[in-house]
Amino acid sequence: MTEAALRATPTTEFEGRSLWADARRRFARNRAAMASLVIVLLVTVACILAPWISPHPYDAVDWDRMLAPPDWQAGYYFGTDANGRDLFVRTLYGGQVSLSIAAVATLVSLAIGVIWGAVAGFVGGRIDAAMMRIVDILYALPFVFFVILLTVIFTRNFLLMYVAIGAVSWLDMARIVRGQTLSLKRKEFVEAAEAGGVSRFNILRRHIIPNTLGPVVIYMTLTIPQVILIESFVSFLGLGVQEPSASWGTMINEGANVMEIAPWALLYPATVLVATLIALNFVGDGLRDALDPKDR
Amino acid sequence: MSAGPILEVEDLRVHFRIGGGMFGRGDRILKAVDGVSFRLGAGETLGLVGESGCGKSTLGRAVLRLLPLAKGRVLWLGQDLGALDTEALRRQRRSMQIVFQDPLAALNPRMTAGEIIAEPLRTFEPEQGAAATRERVKAMMGKVGLLPQQINRYPHEFSGGQCQRIGIARAMITRPKLIVCDEPVSALDVSIQAQIVNLLMELQAEYGLALIFISHNLAIVRHVSHRIMVLYLGRVAELATREQLYRNPRHPYTQALISAVPLPDPDLERGRRRLVLKGDLPSPLDPPSGCAFRTRCPKATAICARETPPLLPIAAGHEVACHHWNE
Numbered sequence: 001m002t003e004a005a006l007r008a009t010p011t012t013e014f015e016g017r018s019l020w021a022d023a024r025r026r027f028a029r030n031r032a033a034m035a036s037l038v039i040v041l042l043v044t045v046a047c048i049l050a051p052w053i054s055p056h057p058y059d060a061v062d063w064d065r066m067l068a069p070p071d072w073q074a075g076y077y078f079g080t081d082a083n084g085r086d087l088f089v090r091t092l093y094g095g096q097v098s099l100s101i102a103a104v105a106t107l108v109s110l111a112i113g114v115i116w117g118a119v120a121g122f123v124g125g126r127i128d129a130a131m132m133r134i135v136d137i138l139y140a141l142p143f144v145f146f147v148i149l150l151t152v153i154f155t156r157n158f159l160l161m162y163v164a165i166g167a168v169s170w171l172d173m174a175r176i177v178r179g180q181t182l183s184l185k186r187k188e189f190v191e192a193a194e195a196g197g198v199s200r201f202n203i204l205r206r207h208i209i210p211n212t213l214g215p216v217v218i219y220m221t222l223t224i225p226q227v228i229l230i231e232s233f234v235s236f237l238g239l240g241v242q243e244p245s246a247s248w249g250t251m252i253n254e255g256a257n258v259m260e261i262a263p264w265a266l267l268y269p270a271t272v273l274v275a276t277l278i279a280l281n282f283v284g285d286g287l288r289d290a291l292d293p294k295d296r
Numbered sequence: 297m298s299a300g301p302i303l304e305v306e307d308l309r310v311h312f313r314i315g316g317g318m319f320g321r322g323d324r325i326l327k328a329v330d331g332v333s334f335r336l337g338a339g340e341t342l343g344l345v346g347e348s349g350c351g352k353s354t355l356g357r358a359v360l361r362l363l364p365l366a367k368g369r370v371l372w373l374g375q376d377l378g379a380l381d382t383e384a385l386r387r388q389r390r391s392m393q394i395v396f397q398d399p400l401a402a403l404n405p406r407m408t409a410g411e412i413i414a415e416p417l418r419t420f421e422p423e424q425g426a427a428a429t430r431e432r433v434k435a436m437m438g439k440v441g442l443l444p445q446q447i448n449r450y451p452h453e454f455s456g457g458q459c460q461r462i463g464i465a466r467a468m469i470t471r472p473k474l475i476v477c478d479e480p481v482s483a484l485d486v487s488i489q490a491q492i493v494n495l496l497m498e499l500q501a502e503y504g505l506a507l508i509f510i511s512h513n514l515a516i517v518r519h520v521s522h523r524i525m526v527l528y529l530g531r532v533a534e535l536a537t538r539e540q541l542y543r544n545p546r547h548p549y550t551q552a553l554i555s556a557v558p559l560p561d562p563d564l565e566r567g568r569r570r571l572v573l574k575g576d577l578p579s580p581l582d583p584p585s586g587c588a589f590r591t592r593c594p595k596a597t598a599i600c601a602r603e604t605p606p607l608l609p610i611a612a613g614h615e616v617a618c619h620h621w622n623e
Binding site: 014015018187188189195197210211 | 357360386392398404406407420445446463
């Protein structure tokens with residue numbers, strides 16, 4: 001439109017296209033990322049709706065079918081395990097555990113990590129040094145040792161997994177956000193806000209944190225698979241989720257024991273886990289491409 | 297120009313600590329601004345010129361208290377800004393604003409033009425409703441030559457010149473009495489430079505703004521300034537009215553700067569003699585003894601290494617810091 005045409009219609013306001021809107025469009029054009037997003041959403045919805053999808057409860061034992069192969073007529077889509085429990089519904093229940101741990105890690109790293117890192121970077125000086133040394137100390141705790149310690153103190157309880165993962169998942173996030181904040185607080189628009197009398201809290205809230213969110217979102221999607229793997233690993237060691245509950249980690253552990261006689265007990269949970277992880281990584285990649293197109 | 301100065305700067309010093317070794321050992325002090333004094337009247341423009349790294353921007357920011365002072369005072373309307381607490385200083389900020397060099401970096405990429413311009417209003421007049429604020433933002437956008445219907449656009453959807461207009465609108469929205477312009481046009485195209493400079497001068501005439509205009513473009517400084525201050529390594533080399541400085545520059549550094557300005561007429565340009573300075577700007581961490589300029593000065597003698605030249609008044613409104621200003 002020409003300048004004259006613009007002046008001719010002075011009442012209508014143009015809609016601006018924000019950086020977020022741009023990123024959404026770029027993400028929507030990325031087929032692999034969109035397909036992966038659909039897979040992640042399908043798995044998530046299936047896990048949440050598990051009790052309504054499968055005719056079998058997750059802990060019901062079918063004495064006639066132990067290590068039975070998949071049987072679609074009877075509703076055992078993935079077969080059964082050594083105790084005659086339906087693997088399909090157990091995979092979905094396991095997904096509930098794995099995904100909820102991922103959600104906890106995400107929320108904690110968002111709530112604590114972003115605020116911790118932004119405050120440390122923005123305030124600077126001694127407070128920054130003290131806050132980041134706390135992060136370093138928590139970082140230095142060997143994770144498995146930390147989980148064992150918690151189990152010893154509080155006895156076995158799978159809620160401890162949430163505590164342990166929550167305690168460590170925000171550390172990287174705090175570091176990333178602090179680094180971003182350090183570079184942002186030297187930007188001229190922050191100085192302009194300061195010259196405009198904006199309070200330090202509002203500078204942090206309006207100018208710093210929104211501009212760190214690109215890397216934060218990317219890092220979040222890459223944290224989720226990591227956390228799911230950690231949970232699987234800890235459960236595999238026998239420290240996490242306990243019978244009769246299941247997680248993807250414990251199911252793979254049990255499946256590995258009977259791999260030679262009932263490969264489906266390993267194959268199905270492992271496939272779902274791997275598919276979810278790959279999809280999450282693709283979503284993360286897609287988000288990175290969408291949010292900073294310059295770095296491709 | 298009105299009678300009393302609105303801004304008085306006395307012996308302003310800004311020092312930066314440059315980390316040497318660990319734990320503060322070997323720290324060195326960089327004297328970015330080292331004893332600068334001046335006064336500024338309402339509606340007056342003071343041009344600040346000098347090479348990169350001479351402390352122009354630092355001085356501009358220190359006046360606004362965006363940087364801590366090592367020494368000296370800034371009196372704003374007779375009030376010592378250093379004596380104010382954070383909250384009182386924050387309230388003073390509505391009358392003193394800043395426009396930056398890089399127009400895009402000065403705007404938050406996640407906020408719309410309207411939000412950016414409205415931010416000082418939201419801060420200082422939160423009792424105004426959203427609708428009234430929006431109306432004032434639109435009026436200001438019109439004033440600075442932006443289309444009010446672009447209020448919802450984001451900075452990346454504007455050109456550099458338009459971004460600078462947004463920056464000016466943000467600085468103007470609270471009706472300040474002083475705006476520090478930190479190289480407001482050096483990142484822009486030449487054709488846009490003139491528009492922005494003229495916009496600033498129009499706003500100045502309309503609202504009686506005082507400007508501190510920082511630039512290394514002498515032609516533009518000459519166009520906008522009433523008085524001009526030449527800085528060299530954080531010290532004042534010469535301070536004079538525009539006419540005095542361009543007709544009768546007394547400091548060898550000023551003479552060299554003025555002779556470096558290209559003339560639009562190629563015949564004149566070819567025929568004239570240039571004063572070319574030897575060498576580079578010395579490190580501000582380790583300035584030369586005595587007169588800081590002596591290492592590059594064609595007139596330097598023994599006294600220049602021994603004694604720092606004081607800023608001498610040589611005519612009404614004309615001050616020079618040079619031992620040999622009369623030669």
